[in-house]
Each structure stands twice: as structure tokens, then as C-alpha cells.
Amino acid sequence: MSTNTTAAEHERQRERALALVITEAALLDAARWQAWLALFAPDARYWVPLTSDQTDPVLQQSLAYEDPLLLSIRVERMSHPRAWSLFPAPRAVHVLQAPIYLGLDPASGLYQVDTAFGYTEVRGQREIQLSGRMRHRIRLGPIDAQIVLKRIDLINADAALPSIYLPL
Amino acid sequence: MAIYRESSEAIRNLYDGERVHRDAYLSTEIFALEMERLFARRWLYAGHMSQVPQAGDFITLEIAGTTLLMIRQADGGVQIMANRCAHKGAMLRCQASGHVDRAIQCPYHAWSYRLDGSLLAVPLREGYQGSHLATSEAAGGLTRFQTAVYRDFVFVCLDPNAAGLTAQVPAELLGCLDAMADRSPLGRLEVAGPCLRNVIECNWKIYLENINDTVHANVTHESSALSAEAVWQRTQSAAPSALKKPMAIEQLLPFSSGSDFMEKMGGRVWAGGHSILGIHASLHSDYSSVPGYEQAMIAAWGEPRAKQILAWSPQNALIYPSIAFKSAPQTLRVIRPLGVSRTLVEIWAFRALGAPDILLERTQTYNRIVFSPMSIVAHDDVQVFESIQRGLAGAGNEWVSLHRGQAGTRAADGSRAESESMATVGGTDERLMRNQYRAWLEALVMSDTASVESASAASASAASASAASASGASASGASASTKGIPAKRDSGDAPLVSSAGVTKS
Numbered sequence: 001m002s003t004n005t006t007a008a009e010h011e012r013q014r015e016r017a018l019a020l021v022i023t024e025a026a027l028l029d030a031a032r033w034q035a036w037l038a039l040f041a042p043d044a045r046y047w048v049p050l051t052s053d054q055t056d057p058v059l060q061q062s063l064a065y066e067d068p069l070l071l072s073i074r075v076e077r078m079s080h081p082r083a084w085s086l087f088p089a090p091r092a093v094h095v096l097q098a099p100i101y102l103g104l105d106p107a108s109g110l111y112q113v114d115t116a117f118g119y120t121e122v123r124g125q126r127e128i129q130l131s132g133r134m135r136h137r138i139r140l141g142p143i144d145a146q147i148v149l150k151r152i153d154l155i156n157a158d159a160a161l162p163s164i165y166l167p168l
Numbered sequence: 169m170a171i172y173r174e175s176s177e178a179i180r181n182l183y184d185g186e187r188v189h190r191d192a193y194l195s196t197e198i199f200a201l202e203m204e205r206l207f208a209r210r211w212l213y214a215g216h217m218s219q220v221p222q223a224g225d226f227i228t229l230e231i232a233g234t235t236l237l238m239i240r241q242a243d244g245g246v247q248i249m250a251n252r253c254a255h256k257g258a259m260l261r262c263q264a265s266g267h268v269d270r271a272i273q274c275p276y277h278a279w280s281y282r283l284d285g286s287l288l289a290v291p292l293r294e295g296y297q298g299s300h301l302a303t304s305e306a307a308g309g310l311t312r313f314q315t316a317v318y319r320d321f322v323f324v325c326l327d328p329n330a331a332g333l334t335a336q337v338p339a340e341l342l343g344c345l346d347a348m349a350d351r352s353p354l355g356r357l358e359v360a361g362p363c364l365r366n367v368i369e370c371n372w373k374i375y376l377e378n379i380n381d382t383v384h385a386n387v388t389h390e391s392s393a394l395s396a397e398a399v400w401q402r403t404q405s406a407a408p409s410a411l412k413k414p415m416a417i418e419q420l421l422p423f424s425s426g427s428d429f430m431e432k433m434g435g436r437v438w439a440g441g442h443s444i445l446g447i448h449a450s451l452h453s454d455y456s457s458v459p460g461y462e463q464a465m466i467a468a469w470g471e472p473r474a475k476q477i478l479a480w481s482p483q484n485a486l487i488y489p490s491i492a493f494k495s496a497p498q499t500l501r502v503i504r505p506l507g508v509s510r511t512l513v514e515i516w517a518f519r520a521l522g523a524p525d526i527l528l529e530r531t532q533t534y535n536r537i538v539f540s541p542m543s544i545v546a547h548d549d550v551q552v553f554e555s556i557q558r559g560l561a562g563a564g565n566e567w568v569s570l571h572r573g574q575a576g577t578r579a580a581d582g583s584r585a586e587s588e589s590m591a592t593v594g595g596t597d598e599r600l601m602r603n604q605y606r607a608w609l610e611a612l613v614m615s616d617t618a619s620v621e622s623a624s625a626a627s628a629s630a631a632s633a634s635a636a637s638a639s640g641a642s643a644s645g646a647s648a649s650t651k652g653i654p655a656k657r658d659s660g661d662a663p664l665v666s667s668a669g670v671t672k673s
């Protein structure tokens with residue numbers, strides 16, 4: 001009986017973690033910035049490294065490394081009437097490969113999901129295509145699920161890149 | 169059809185002292201001439217010695233359409249050479265960086281070269297009997313280019329006849345490199361990781377003008393600065409006790425500074441297109457002090473020099489045509505034109521050895537939130553630059569206006585007074601940009617192959633800082649204590665640094 005409960009509980013955790021990853025991409029693509037921001041834990045980090053083996057986000061350079069404060073500024077600006085680069089408004093779509101659930105990391109107490117993705121962003125006539133792998137580290141509370149780390153490794157992070165106007 | 173190649177007058181008509189004609193930004197012919205007559209004749213940024221610490225370490229780079237190898241030599245020096253096999257032109261190495269032992273071998277037919285680029289061996293040698301290989305250019309090995317090192321910054325000049333680094337670059341600008349290096353109590357910098365790289369669909373000069381454009385800051389970047397302010401105010405009012413201003417907030421809020429502050433920043437221009445913006449203050453002036461750092465600096469440099477270095481934080485020092493750098497943060501941008509409407513910007517960060525990590529953290533944070541392809545601040549710059557490129561191509565007005573600040577620079581007889589070698593200007597003065605076009609015109613109308621030599625810098629030590637004479641830190645170490653920015657920076661036209669010039673090793 002207890003074995004069944006545990007298995008069911010594991011399945012439930014897996015579902016919640018995977019659902020969070022899919023919800024996050026959907027909120028980004030729908031430009032629901034406030035709802036997107038609310039998925040991040042107070043101690044969360046949003047990280048787009050410059051190299052795939054990068055371990056230090058502070059003293060090494062990254063394309064983005066943002067805490068909730070910086071993410072809030074990013075979202076705040078989305079509705080600013082003179083955020084010039086948002087006119088015309090950029091739009092994006094994430095195409096996710098089936099996310100891979102890697103279970104609980106006992107050391108951090110966080111659930112891990114890795115997802116390969118493709119990303120298309122348009123602004124007026126301009127279009128860019130990016131792809132890579134995103135790693136979510138997720139805290140599952142009794143009710144809510146929160147992103148503690150979203151790390152995005154672009155396959156061409158080391159290339160000379162054009163502006164990427166929206167959060168990946 | 170070659171309009172400009174054949175006619176200096178046609179080129180002269182592109183800049184009249186106050187206006188730039190749109191062809192300067194749009195013409196592929198002008199772009200080709202810029203590569204030949206400006207970029208190929210100027211000292212450009214190649215890299216930093218810390219990228220190639222051991223003999224045989226190399227990086228690859230591309231400048232003005234020429235692919236290059238920068239290789240650390242056995243004697244500790246560095247040499248820049250064409251990354252093009254003397255046999256049939258294959259690139260010797262295509263990766264960004266790497267190491268070779270003693271010799272570098274071509275991946276095509278195995279010709280090999282010593283670290284200095286000279287030809288070491290050609291396979292199947294007997295097959296060349298009776299040929300003229302030995303007297304051909306191939307026997308000369310890899311084309312070696314003039315290489316100079318200043319405070320571990322490595323420069324290259326593709327023109328073998330060009331005057332040395334110190335003859336082209338005013339001592340005051342080299343003094344700004346000193347000021348960055350001397351932020352390290354050990355007087356040494358190290359490249360911190362790979363650089364950020366942003367490709368922008370605009371002419372390189374649009375980016376370069378903006379290096380000296382303070383007027384745009386609170387217009388273009390209003391949304392970033394005000395959003396940061398709004399979020400920070402909400403955060404503070406929600407917090408029970410006073411919070412320390414986070415680094416990112418400290419760096420973002422000054423972008424809303426008004427034009428009064430910008431004007432008082434002040435700037436200085438030199439013949440040759442060089443400039444320093446922010447000689448009195450900058451958006452970086454009010455970063456909080458770092459505990460223990462000042463004491464370490466005083467111990468290293470003595471109080472007067474330490475205070476001088478710490479007080480010095482220009483908005484941008486510009487070594488024309490392509491190096492823009494700060495002092496605090498330790499940031500250096502390199503503008504690499506890729507095409508008439510395509511520009512690559514590299515954003516490098518430096519660690520000041522022996523200084524607290526927070527200096528590097530500040531540099532990386534600033535570069536990321538202001539220059540990254542994902543930066544909301546850069547987004548608003550980039551979209552304006554790209555829109556200028558489109559706007560200029562349209563029918564109607566064919567001119568870019570750089571009229572601002574002309575009043576103070578006219579001589580009594582009404583003629584332009586922009587011929588002097590150095591001048592101090594207000595921080596919103598478009599002379600900071602006109603100065604670039606003066607140098608641009610001088611470079612482009614030169615129809616012969618003589619080297620570009622800036623009139624002002626010639627007064628400094630005219631000695632060539634060629635590969636042989638420049639031996640890295642030692643060349644400049646000796647001069648470090650006598651150079652740099654005097655504490656008294658508000659005294660009219662006093663030079664920023666002593667005019668003693670650069671000490672040669």
C-alpha cells in the first residue's frame with residue numbers, strides 16, 4: 001500500500017515539474033509577463049551562459065544572469081510607452097522537445113527537468129532562430145511549484161549574436 | 169562605378185565640418201576605402217597578453233578582412249601574422265584559440281612555420297628543384313604585421329610603413345590604459361573569460377558616434393532607467409529596513425541623468441579622431457567604494473597616484489577608429505566593421521590582479537546589463553542604430569547633422585577652429601563626433617600609400633612601438649608612475665597627462 005502511495009507521489013511530482021516547464025514556455029509565448037515572473041522563486045536565477053561548461057555566473061561573462069529584481073525590471077519595461085525597441089512588438093515561440101525529467105536532486109532538494117528547444121523571435125521584418133537546451137531546477141511546495149533556476153545553453157552561445165529582445 | 173576611389177574631392181564633399189553625407193554610411197565603395205585607407209593603416213586592438221600566456225599559445229582574429237594569428241613567442245613577446253598559408257592560402261588554424269609546440273603545420277599540405285611565422289619546412293622538398301620557390305613570397309613564410317604591446321594590450325597594424333603606436337595614439341589615451349591597468353595594485357590586468365559579441369545591422373560609424381553621445385542617454389534609455397527606479401522604489405517600500413542599493417540598480421539609475429550633468433561631464437578631443445568623454449564625471453562616478461581596496465591601492469602606488477586612479481572614471485576613452493574603453497568598470501569595446509551596414513562589437517572585461525573580486529563582478533554586471541545582446545539597455549541603442557541605417561537610405565534629406573556646439577569652436581575670423589591638435593569641450597558637444605570625421609576625411613583622401621600619422625601624437629615620443637621594441641609590461645612599467653591623469657582635472661585646457669610621452673624600453 002505504502003509502496004503504491006510513494007509511486008503515485010513520484011508520478012505526481014514528475015507531472016507537476018513537467019507542467020511547470022510547459023506552462024513557463026506558454027506564458028512567454030503569450031507575452032504574459034507578470035504571470036511568467038510569478039513562476040520564479042524569490043531566490044531564483046535566470047541564466048544564459050556564454051559557454052556550455054560555465055560554472056561561474058558572477059566573475060565570468062554571461063548573455064544574461066538575472067535575479068528577480070532584474071527580471072522585474074525587464075518585465076516592468078515591457079509596458080513602458082517609450083521602450084523603443086518594443087515597437088513593433090517582438091513576438092516569439094518556443095518549440096519544446098519532450099522534456100526529460102531527471103527527478104529530485106537530493107543535495108539541493110530541487111526537481112530537475114532538461115528540455116531541448118527551438119526559439120523563433122520576430123520583430124517587424126526581422127526574424128531570428130535560436131536553439132539549445134534549457135535546464136529547470138524546481139521547488140515543489142505543498143501547493144505551488146517555483147522555478148529556482150532556469151539555465152539556457154544556446155548551441156551558439158559563443159557566436160556573435162544579434163539582439164535577442166525577449167526572454168528565452 | 170568608382171566615384172570616390174578616383175576623386176578626393178568627392179570624398180571631401182561627404183563632410184563639410186558640420187554635416188556628414190549619407191553616402192559615408194551607405195556606400196560600399198566608401199566602406200572598401202575605409203578598410204584600405206583607415207583600418208589597414210591604423211593601430212587596432214588585437215588582444216591581451218593574458219590570452220596567450222605560454223610560448224606557442226595563439227588566438228585567431230579577423231581585422232579589416234584579414235584573418236590573423238596572434239602567437240606568443242619563445243622570448244615572451246608576441247607576434248601577429250596572417251592566418252594564411254604561404255603555399256595556397258589555407259587558414260592555419262580556424263579555432264578561436266589554442267596551442268602549438270614550436271611549429272605550426274598547415275592542415276592542407278603540411279608546410280610548417282616557426283612561432284615567428286618564418287618557413288620551417290616544406291615536404292617533398294626535392295620536387296622544388298629548378299623552381300623559383302626560394303625567391304618567391306612563399307619562402308618568406310607567413311606575412312608578419314607590425315605588433316605593439318602596451319600594458320599587455322596587444323595592437324596590430326596591417327600597414328608595414330605606418331608609424332608606431334605611440335606616434336598614432338596620443339599619450340593621454342595611453343594614459344587611460346595605464347589608469348585601467350593601475351586599478352590593479354599589481355599593475356596588471358587579465359582578460360576575464362570570453363567576450364560578449366553583438367552584431368548590429370548598422371554602419372560602424374553610427375556606433376562610434378554614439379560612444380560620444382550623452383544626449384541620447386535619458387531619451388533612448390528612459391524605459392530602462394525608469395523601470396529600474398520604479399522596481400527599486402517598490403522593493404524598498406516593501407522592505408522593513410533600509411536596503412543596500414544592489415549593484416545593478418547602482419549602474420542603471422544614472423542612465424536617467426539630465427543633460428546638465430552630461431554637459432558638465434566634459435570631454436576632450438585630439439587630432440586623429442581620439443577623444444575622452446567624461447573628464448570631470450561620468451555615469452560611473454558614484455559607484456560605492458570597496459572596503460580595503462583604497463588602502464591596497466595606496467600601499468601599491470602611494471596616496472597621490474592611488475587617489476588619482478580611483479577618482480578617474482571617464483565615460484569612454486576612444487582610440488580612433490575602433491577602441492572604446494572605460495577605467496571603472498574595466499571594460500573595453502572593440503568595434504569591428506563587417507560590412508557597410510554590419511558591425512560587430514566585442515565587449516571585453518578585465519580582472520585587475522590583486523584587487524577585490526567585486527571590481528570584476530561590477531565589470532561583468534555592467535557589460536551584461538548594458539552591452540549584452542540580451543541587455544534591455546543595448547536593445548534601445550541597437551534598434552536606433554539599425555533604424556538610422558534604414559532612415560538614411562530614404563529619399564529626401566541626405567545629411568546627418570552634427571552642428572551642436574559649433575559656437576565655441578569658431579575662430580574670431582569666422583573660420584573653423586577645429587584644426588588644433590587638442591581641445592576641451594562640453595559633454596554634449598557634437599565636436600566629439602566631428603572630431604572623428606576630421607580624422608576620417610584625412611585618412612580617406614590620402615591617395616598615396618603614405619602612412620597615417622596624427623599631427624598631435626607626433627609630439628609625443630615618435631618612436632615606433634614595433635614588435636621588437638615593445639616588450640609587454642616592462643615597456644610600460646617604467647612609465648607607469650610618471651603617467652596617468654593629474655588630480656587637477658578641472659583646469660581648463662591642461663593636458664590630462666604629462667606630455668612626457670611614453671617611455672620606451
Ligand code: FES
Binds near residue numbers: 277
Ligand atoms: S595550403 Fe598550406 S600547405 Fe598547402
Ligand SMILES: [Fe+2]
Binds near residue numbers: 384385388389549
Ligand atoms: Fe546608449
